[in-house]
Amino acid sequence: MKTLVVNRVTDEELVFKIIETNSSQLFAELYDRFSNTVYNKCYGFSKSKEEAQDLTHDIFIKLFVKLRTFKGNSKFSTWLYSFTYNFCVNYVQRNSYKKKEKITVVTDQIKDETIFDEDVDDALFQLKSDKLVKVLTLIEPAEKMILLMKYQDDMTIKEIMNALQIGESAVKMRLKRAKNKVVKMYYALS
Numbered sequence: 001m002k003t004l005v006v007n008r009v010t011d012e013e014l015v016f017k018i019i020e021t022n023s024s025q026l027f028a029e030l031y032d033r034f035s036n037t038v039y040n041k042c043y044g045f046s047k048s049k050e051e052a053q054d055l056t057h058d059i060f061i062k063l064f065v066k067l068r069t070f071k072g073n074s075k076f077s078t079w080l081y082s083f084t085y086n087f088c089v090n091y092v093q094r095n096s097y098k099k100k101e102k103i104t105v106v107t108d109q110i111k112d113e114t115i116f117d118e119d120v121d122d123a124l125f126q127l128k129s130d131k132l133v134k135v136l137t138l139i140e141p142a143e144k145m146i147l148l149m150k151y152q153d154d155m156t157i158k159e160i161m162n163a164l165q166i167g168e169s170a171v172k173m174r175l176k177r178a179k180n181k182v183v184k185m186y187y188a189l190s
Helices: 011-021 024-045 049-069 076-094 097-109 117-125 129-138 141-152 157-164 168-188
Strands: none
Touching: 011 024, 011 049, 011 076, 024 049, 024 076, 024 141, 049 076, 076 141, 076 157, 129 168, 141 157, 141 168, 157 168
């Protein structure tokens, strides 16, 4: 397959061709198409650019091995986002002992007050970015993941459903809980 032709092939066609031929040249094309996106996702879970680069590298190594599990039931980009998020969440959880100590200290300070749904989105968008970054390091990786999917990646509820393979009500409930937790923790740090 010539490079000119590869550029006209859809992501899904490219993936199936890689699976069929096990071609590292075709995989390089896939890497070129998605490495920046994967890096940006990893950067949201990492502490530095170098760590994000390492995570990106690790994801593509694992992806080459796991590519055969892509069945084409969704767009490849959606499948890859899910793959990336899961990898990053697992990475963060493996290193979570210190993080859990911090969460315990912060959550002990949180009052059990309820924030009304309509106020949560407004409150979330008014948070100062430096404190928000700190809070995002303290919440569970799965909560951070769903918030990043919604607000950083501008994914719709349906896209999140497909990426996480859960129902609409589960997506909405997880988003609601994560938003409430972020707002409460933010104000607890004040």
